[in-house]
Amino acid sequence: MNAPTSANPAGCDVELPVAGIIPFSATDWPGKLTCTIFTQGCMWTCTYCHNPTLQPITPGEHAFTAVVDLLGQRRGLIDALVISGGEPTLHHGLGNAIAATHRIGFPVGLHTCGYAPGRLDVLLEREETRPDWVGLDIKALPSDMPAVTGCSPRAATGSWQSLRLLADARDRLGLDLQVRTTIWPDSILEHHLDDVRAAVAGYGCELVVQYARGVNERGEYYANLF
Ligand code: SF4
Numbered sequence: 001m002n003a004p005t006s007a008n009p010a011g012c013d014v015e016l017p018v019a020g021i022i023p024f025s026a027t028d029w030p031g032k033l034t035c036t037i038f039t040q041g042c043m044w045t046c047t048y049c050h051n052p053t054l055q056p057i058t059p060g061e062h063a064f065t066a067v068v069d070l071l072g073q074r075r076g077l078i079d080a081l082v083i084s085g086g087e088p089t090l091h092h093g094l095g096n097a098i099a100a101t102h103r104i105g106f107p108v109g110l111h112t113c114g115y116a117p118g119r120l121d122v123l124l125e126r127e128e129t130r131p132d133w134v135g136l137d138i139k140a141l142p143s144d145m146p147a148v149t150g151c152s153p154r155a156a157t158g159s160w161q162s163l164r165l166l167a168d169a170r171d172r173l174g175l176d177l178q179v180r181t182t183i184w185p186d187s188i189l190e191h192h193l194d195d196v197r198a199a200v201a202g203y204g205c206e207l208v209v210q211y212a213r214g215v216n217e218r219g220e221y222y223a224n225l226f
Pocket residue numbers: 042043044045046048049050051052054055085086087113149
């Protein structure tokens with residue numbers, strides 16, 4: 001990691017493929033005004049995904065230094081940076097991105113589907129790489145995950161391992177955690193919502209339910225069908 005200098009206050013030498021930047025958002029971290037970035041790449045193919053162009057693992061449009069520059073310009077106007085995706089935990093540079101953001105004085109929120117519990121565990125170990133708030137998307141019960149996300153049965157338990165790790169970090173380290181899921185009418189999710197809610201409650205979390213917009217009866221996002 002580069003040492004911080006006056007020209008490069010974050011000491012920023014971060015490899016994180018950034019596909020998009022929203023300079024101002026009031027909806028990505030409850031109660032916070034954020035700059036929100038979207039990383040490129042996701043291993044899953046959720047039927048209702050509104051960002052399928054973020055799924056391919058390709059280089060991003062922006063370097064993370066552009067994000068650091070923007071945060072510097074918006075000091076006093078926003079509270080924090082949110083890193084969303086795609087799936088941010090795919091990228092080994094995520095820890096450096098969080099640390100660089102902390103160095104310039106901004107807290108970090110992370111959106112994740114919990115795809116990579118091992119990588120989350122490493123992020124949580126050190127204060128500088130630990131996100132301050134996490135919005136964890138629990139897509140389904142493990143048995144229903146392949147149908148909803150296209151993941152393998154083996155990968156299906158990853159989100160729930162991530163929930164266990166994050167709930168532990170909340171209890172031990174004060175991590176702020178929100179757990180949410182997305183349903184649509186007559187979906188597997190809707191039918192098993194009580195079971196998902198009860199399983200999430202077992203980790204001391206309340207499940208926030210979001211409704212998929214613009215999807216057909218199979219939960220497929222209309223815009224992806226044409
Ligand atoms: S995890 Fe998120 S980005 Fe990946 S396919 Fe599902 S909805 Fe899209």
